[in-house]
Amino acid sequence: MSGTDKARLELEALDRAESAEQSGRPQLWQRQAGESAKAYAAFAKYRDLADQRTMAKVATMSGCSSQNIERWARRWAWTHRVYEYDLVQEEEWQRQASR
Numbered sequence: 559m560s561g562t563d564k565a566r567l568e569l570e571a572l573d574r575a576e577s578a579e580q581s582g583r584p585q586l587w588q589r590q591a592g593e594s595a596k597a598y599a600a601f602a603k604y605r606d607l608a609d610q611r612t613m614a615k616v617a618t619m620s621g622c623s624s625q626n627i628e629r630w631a632r633r634w635a636w637t638h639r640v641y642e643y644d645l646v647q648e649e650e651w652q653r654q655a656s657r
Contacts, residue, residue: 571642572649587643590634596620597630604631605640 578585587605589598600620604611617627631637 568645571645575642575646585643585646586635586639587646593634596622597634600627600630601634601636601639604636605643608644611640 575585577583584590589595593601600616600622603619604613604616607615613627613631614624616622617624620627
């Protein structure tokens with residue numbers, strides 16, 4: 559992926575986050591409509607593991623099978639959701655650092 563493509567994706571992700579915030583819709587990294595409490599709790603663990611994220615760790619932490627975690631991850635687009643979360647967190651960190 560070129561630097562231009564990456565920058566475009568980052569801007570789009572930040573725009574989506576801002577739009578969701580302004581409209582009152584849940585952010586991608588928040589619980590989604592139809593997502594069970596157990597699936598969301600596992601996602602939140604995955605999200606919060608940051609650079610140590612693995613499905614196996616989440617399975618162990620959640621007491622679920624790896625297959626179940628992987629099924630939830632596919633169904634609820636965990637990779638995409640944490641990518642957007644990480645971008646927004648990085649933007650916030652940069653904003654704080656510049657103050």
